[in-house]
Amino acid sequence: MKNLKGACIFAQSGGPTSVINASAAGVFIEALGQENITKVYGAAHGIKGILTENFYDMGQEDMKELELLKYTPSSALGSVRYKLKDASVDDTDYKRILEVFKKYDIRYFFYNGGNDSMDTCNKISKYMASSGYECNVIGVPKTIDNDLFGTDHCPGYGSAAKYVATTLMEVNLDAKVYDTGMVCIIEVMGRNAGWLTASAALAGTKGLGADLIYLPEVPFDMDKFVADVKDVCAKNNNKCIAVVSEGIKFADGKYVGEFKASATDLFGHAQLGGVCNVLAGVIKQATGIKVRGIEFSLMQRCAAHLASKTDIEETFRAGREAVKAAVSGETDKMVCYERKAGDKYEIEYKLLPLELAANTEKQVPKEWITANGTGLTEDFVKYALPLIQGDAKAPLEDGLPRFAQLKKVLATK
Amino acid sequence: MKNLKGACIFAQSGGPTSVINASAAGVFIEALGQENITKVYGAAHGIKGILTENFYDMGQEDMKELELLKYTPSSALGSVRYKLKDASVDDTDYKRILEVFKKYDIRYFFYNGGNDSMDTCNKISKYMASSGYECNVIGVPKTIDNDLFGTDHCPGYGSAAKYVATTLMEVNLDAKVYDTGMVCIIEVMGRNAGWLTASAALAGTKGLGADLIYLPEVPFDMDKFVADVKDVCAKNNNKCIAVVSEGIKFADGKYVGEFKASATDLFGHAQLGGVCNVLAGVIKQATGIKVRGIEFSLMQRCAAHLASKTDIEETFRAGREAVKAAVSGETDKMVCYERKAGDKYEIEYKLLPLELAANTEKQVPKEWITANGTGLTEDFVKYALPLIQGDAKAPLEDGLPRFAQLKKVLATK
Numbered sequence: 001m002k003n004l005k006g007a008c009i010f011a012q013s014g015g016p017t018s019v020i021n022a023s024a025a026g027v028f029i030e031a032l033g034q035e036n037i038t039k040v041y042g043a044a045h046g047i048k049g050i051l052t053e054n055f056y057d058m059g060q061e062d063m064k065e066l067e068l069l070k071y072t073p074s075s076a077l078g079s080v081r082y083k084l085k086d087a088s089v090d091d092t093d094y095k096r097i098l099e100v101f102k103k104y105d106i107r108y109f110f111y112n113g114g115n116d117s118m119d120t121c122n123k124i125s126k127y128m129a130s131s132g133y134e135c136n137v138i139g140v141p142k143t144i145d146n147d148l149f150g151t152d153h154c155p156g157y158g159s160a161a162k163y164v165a166t167t168l169m170e171v172n173l174d175a176k177v178y179d180t181g182m183v184c185i186i187e188v189m190g191r192n193a194g195w196l197t198a199s200a201a202l203a204g205t206k207g208l209g210a211d212l213i214y215l216p217e218v219p220f221d222m223d224k225f226v227a228d229v230k231d232v233c234a235k236n237n238n239k240c241i242a243v244v245s246e247g248i249k250f251a252d253g254k255y256v257g258e259f260k261a262s263a264t265d266l267f268g269h270a271q272l273g274g275v276c277n278v279l280a281g282v283i284k285q286a287t288g289i290k291v292r293g294i295e296f297s298l299m300q301r302c303a304a305h306l307a308s309k310t311d312i313e314e315t316f317r318a319g320r321e322a323v324k325a326a327v328s329g330e331t332d333k334m335v336c337y338e339r340k341a342g343d344k345y346e347i348e349y350k351l352l353p354l355e356l357a358a359n360t361e362k363q364v365p366k367e368w369i370t371a372n373g374t375g376l377t378e379d380f381v382k383y384a385l386p387l388i389q390g391d392a393k394a395p396l397e398d399g400l401p402r403f404a405q406l407k408k409v410l411a412t413k
Numbered sequence: 414m415k416n417l418k419g420a421c422i423f424a425q426s427g428g429p430t431s432v433i434n435a436s437a438a439g440v441f442i443e444a445l446g447q448e449n450i451t452k453v454y455g456a457a458h459g460i461k462g463i464l465t466e467n468f469y470d471m472g473q474e475d476m477k478e479l480e481l482l483k484y485t486p487s488s489a490l491g492s493v494r495y496k497l498k499d500a501s502v503d504d505t506d507y508k509r510i511l512e513v514f515k516k517y518d519i520r521y522f523f524y525n526g527g528n529d530s531m532d533t534c535n536k537i538s539k540y541m542a543s544s545g546y547e548c549n550v551i552g553v554p555k556t557i558d559n560d561l562f563g564t565d566h567c568p569g570y571g572s573a574a575k576y577v578a579t580t581l582m583e584v585n586l587d588a589k590v591y592d593t594g595m596v597c598i599i600e601v602m603g604r605n606a607g608w609l610t611a612s613a614a615l616a617g618t619k620g621l622g623a624d625l626i627y628l629p630e631v632p633f634d635m636d637k638f639v640a641d642v643k644d645v646c647a648k649n650n651n652k653c654i655a656v657v658s659e660g661i662k663f664a665d666g667k668y669v670g671e672f673k674a675s676a677t678d679l680f681g682h683a684q685l686g687g688v689c690n691v692l693a694g695v696i697k698q699a700t701g702i703k704v705r706g707i708e709f710s711l712m713q714r715c716a717a718h719l720a721s722k723t724d725i726e727e728t729f730r731a732g733r734e735a736v737k738a739a740v741s742g743e744t745d746k747m748v749c750y751e752r753k754a755g756d757k758y759e760i761e762y763k764l765l766p767l768e769l770a771a772n773t774e775k776q777v778p779k780e781w782i783t784a785n786g787t788g789l790t791e792d793f794v795k796y797a798l799p800l801i802q803g804d805a806k807a808p809l810e811d812g813l814p815r816f817a818q819l820k821k822v823l824a825t826k
Contacts, residue, residue: 016590018583045592074586081591165813166718170431173487173816174715177429178494179458206813277690294710302587305579305719308812388812399721399801400578400619403586 003329004134005036006107009055011043012075013082013113013120014143017156018163018304019315021076021404023112023140025069026319028058034327037108041411046080046113047120051096053103053413060409068404070312071394073304076406084120087127094127101128101135104411108136108326110319114143114154118334119358125332136326139334139354140318144301146195149360150352151336155318156301158311158387161199163303164188164243164296165388168200169208171294172241181238181289183229187276188296190245192216193363196300197245199384201376211240216247217363218373220256225279226286228374238289246275305401309390314347321349345386416742417547418449419520422468424456425488426495426526426533427556430569431576431717432728434489434817436525436553438482439732441471447740450521454824459493459526460533464509466516466826473822481817483725484807486717489819497533500540507540514541514548517824521549521739523732527556527567531747532771538745549739552747552767553731557714559608562773563765564749568731569714571724571800574612576716577601577656577709578801581613582621584707585654594651594702596642600689601709603658605629606776609713610658612797614789624653629660630776631786633669638692639699641787651702659688718814722803727760734762758799 010027012020024042031040040058043049056077058066069076087094100106111121118139125137141148144160168186175184188197194215203209211232214220225242232240248256257275259282276293284291318335325333333351340346368380394401423440425433437455444453453471456462469490471479482489500507513519524534531552538550554561557573581599588597601610607628616622624645627633638655645653661669670688672695689706697704731748738746746764753759781793807814 016587048592072586073583074590078592079590162812167712167716169814169816170486170715170717171711173485174429174711177487177492179461179491202813205811206816208816292711294712295708297707298584298587298705299580299707299712302583303580304583385811390812391809396804398618398798399575399803400615401582403582403619403621 003036003327004107004136005038006105007039007041008037008108008110009041009043009050009106010110011046011049011112012077012079013046013111013117014079016074016079016301017142017144018073018159018302018307019156019312020074020112020142021069021072022312022315023142023155023319024076025066026316027110027140027323028066030320030323032059034323036327038105041104041106042077045078047082047084048080049077050100051093053100055411056406056408057411061406065404065406068394068402070316071304071307071392071401072403073302076404083116084123087123094124097124098128098131098133101133107134110138110140110322110326112140112142114141114145115148115359115361118148118354122332122354122358125354136329136331138322138326138330139357140322141334141336141357144196145190145193147193147361147363148357149362150334150357152339152347153337153387155311155315157195158308159306160196160300161202161384162308162388163300163306164196164199165202166306167296168203168210168243169206172203172208175241175292176239181233183233183283183287183289183291184241184294185276185279185283185291186210186241186243186294186296187246187274188243189300190216191247192361194245195364197243198364198376198380200243201381202384202388205381210243211236212242212374213376214242214244214248214374215364215369216245216249217366218369219251220248221251222259222282226282229283230287233287233289244275244279248275305393307393308388309392310387312392317349325351416449416740417520417549418451419518420452420454421450421521421523422454422456422463422519423523424459424462424525425490425492426459426524426530427492429487429492429714430555430557431486431572431715431720432569432725433487433525433555434482434485435725435728436555436568436732437489438479439729440523440553440736441479443733443736445472447736449740451518454517454519455490458491460495460497461493462491463513464506466513468824469819469821470824474819478817478819481807481815483729484717484720484805484814485816486715489817496529497536500536507537510537511541511544511546514546520547523551523553523735523739525553525555527554527558527561528772528774531561531767535745535767535771538767549742549744551735551739551743552770553735554747554749554770557609558603558606560606560774560776561770562775563747563770565752565760566750566800568724568728570608571721572719573609573713574615574797575721575801576713576719577609577612578615579719580709581616581623581656582619585616585621588654588705589652594646596646596696596700596702596704597654597707598689598692598696598704599623599654599656599707599709600659600687601656602713603629604660605774607658608777610656611777611789611793613656614794615797615801618794623656624649625655625787626789627655627657627661627787628777628782629658629662630779631782632664633661634664635672635695639695642696643700646700646702657688657692661688718806720806721801722805723800725805730762738764
């Protein structure tokens with residue numbers, strides 16, 4: 001554990017969340033107050049910004065704007081999807097990163113992202129260590145998918161879950177407004193883990209949830225799906241709300257979103273617009289009832305106006321904890337949340353070796369999925385409900401959110 | 414003008430809005446306090462509830478729940494799409510309505526809806542008058558489409574506009590997060606009038622709007638659209654956000670949503686999922702840039718958590734004014750908003766003869782659309798911005814909205 005003195009750089013990676021910038025705020029505000037940190041940089045578009053020496057001098061920003069980052073959706077510095085090769089295969093990028101770190105005397109590197117980003121973080125950390133360059137590397141988790149290993153939950157999940165549950169309650173009321181039949185099929189993000197789709201069950205606690213919930217954890221069976229919907233419709237005046245994960249797959253591993261029905265039907269093609277429209281077509285044909293496919297699309301990950309206050313505060317704190325850990329000499333770790341035992345919801349901030357976090361996906365436990373495969377147990381609700389508590393959002397200006405406006409002064413090369 | 418004594422009935426019709434129940438709250442709360450109103454009924458599913466004698470005794474409800482209606486989306490009593498025939502063609506329904514009104518001594522009828530509902534209201538009013546049955550009939554406007562004639566704007570529009578503008582700002586930030594190309598095509602409701610689509614221009618005042626806006630008021634040209642998008646992409650690192658109304662039509666009157674491209678392409682079919690996906694397919698093929706179609710779907714009309722406080726207050730007041738007008742002897746009128754002259758936004762509540770409101774659609778004035786047909790002028794912004802001011806929403810319970818819970822006690826037959 002080394003206490004280093006030098007500059008720090010922070011970068012954002014992967015799909016954004018509505019609170020991802022709360023971690024940025026935490027890192028920047030904490031780092032700007034640390035004596036051992038001489039300069040605070042923010043990389044444009046993740047690791048790419050480092051490779052191309054495109055980064056901002058965060059010391060030039062107004063504190064008020066940095067605070068507003070807490071309520072500003074999407075990655076304020078820009079994001080990237082870029083996976084580093086193994087250094088043993090091709091170390092070009094690593095050499096370049098080392099060169100840049102040396103040039104700017106960067107001794108602290110914070111990377112904000114999901115599984116892939118933690119892998120990147122881990123590789124860079126290992127490379128720096130093997131090169132004898134002292135640099136403390138800390139990962140800051142984020143993902144609406146909530147699928148990172150080793151943390152009770154992920155920054156960003158609570159807000160996305162709050163969006164899904166609240167919006168589902170509203171759509172539930174709207175979809176039942178007529179006395180005629182209506183099947184609503186709502187598509188929620190989550191390619192391999194169903195955490196976000198499962199949050200539909202929170203709306204269910206208010207009697208305004210989904211009749212059926214399909215997670216990628218359970219192999220999807222089209223005949224059972226049609227039977228499930230028909231069953232609900234028969235009991236419920238031809239009304240049914242189903243929430244499906246974008247990542248549901250058949251038993252053979254093929255995505256339902258790529259399902260092609262028989263050549264003779266109207267829907268014999270992979271639909272643009274996702275699995276909800278594929279399923280809407282199937283149900284329309286099987287039942288004749290009016291069907292509407294609804295994608296929560298980008299809104300579920302950018303609706304900062306509906307963020308969870310708990311999530312914002314924890315996410316901000318995760319950024320601060322990353323800096324504190326690095327300054328105290330920690331490296332090659334990811335900040336994670338540990339839930340304390342007891343009825344009252346409380347978390348502790350811990351550190352997890354990056355290689356444990358990298359590339360492992362945590363799915364919804366099978367025992368939290370009901371026997372029929374279309375619902376969640378009370379244990380899931382107990383787990384998720386504390387994460388969506390409280391409201392906090394950007395102040396209004398002309399009735400619209402006043403998001404952070406950064407100057408983005410490029411660091412002098 | 415007759416001052417009548419007897420029961421009143423209120424019914425909701427057509428597509429809901431996120432604040433439609435604020436008018437219900439206004440009508441019920443005002444009516445329950447009026448001496449001349451002996452009973453307050455709420456019809457289940459609009460005019461159908463009257464025809465089938467399915468209505469609720471609103472006097473049985475708790476005042477707290479009636480107040481919560483202000484923040485509860487969708488039509489709490491249930492809605493209907495049912496157009497009465499002309500009485501001269503078939504007066505069966507009218508006879509039945511008269512029979513029901515007589516049976517329950519209903520002397521006040523309030524109908525909450527858009528163009529069609531005002532027409533229904535007008536027909537019933539005329540029939541009652543010609544039958545010599547004294548009943549004061551007042552229409553209460555509502556529509557996110559904002560297309561009712563004779564009122565400055567419509568209850569429900571401000572909240573939907575606030576949803577569109579706020580969500581567009583958030584999606585704008587998300588859609589630009591990577592340094593790779595991305596065209597976003599967002600579909601907004603409004604079959605024949607582009608008011609709601611135009612509200613995208615409000616986000617533009619914050620620099621987070623759409624590059625291109627297409628209203629049904631302007632004939633749509635696919636070649637121009639492709640050229641417009643390419644032009645924005647060329648200037649803007651292959652990034653473009655276009656907002657389109659679901660109701661855009663080609664010069665020949667055909668809906669763009671029903672457009673079929675050539676038989677050889679991937680998109681040679683009417684897509685489920687609306688015009689945004691049709692256009693996404695066209696742009697994908699024409700440019701090769703990543704494209705995402707986003708439908709604001711039901712959310713734009715049911716996102717009560719993002720309602721405009723101004724809209725809620727006006728909509729509630731519209732309900733009260735309807736009752737006051739009827740009790741003071743007015744009939745065959747619709748409540749409408751008149752904007753006062755001057756810089757400060759203020760409205761007055763007026764009454765308009767129902768036959769003027771019925772079946773007339775008000776479109777966005779041509780002079781508020783920019784010369785290139787893809788933007789709105791400053792005059793539109795001045796018109797619309799006051800309508801989205803302020804926040805108000807249901808209290809939270811477990812982090813989720815606590816919507817009104819009505820007992821819905823059926824009136825004794």
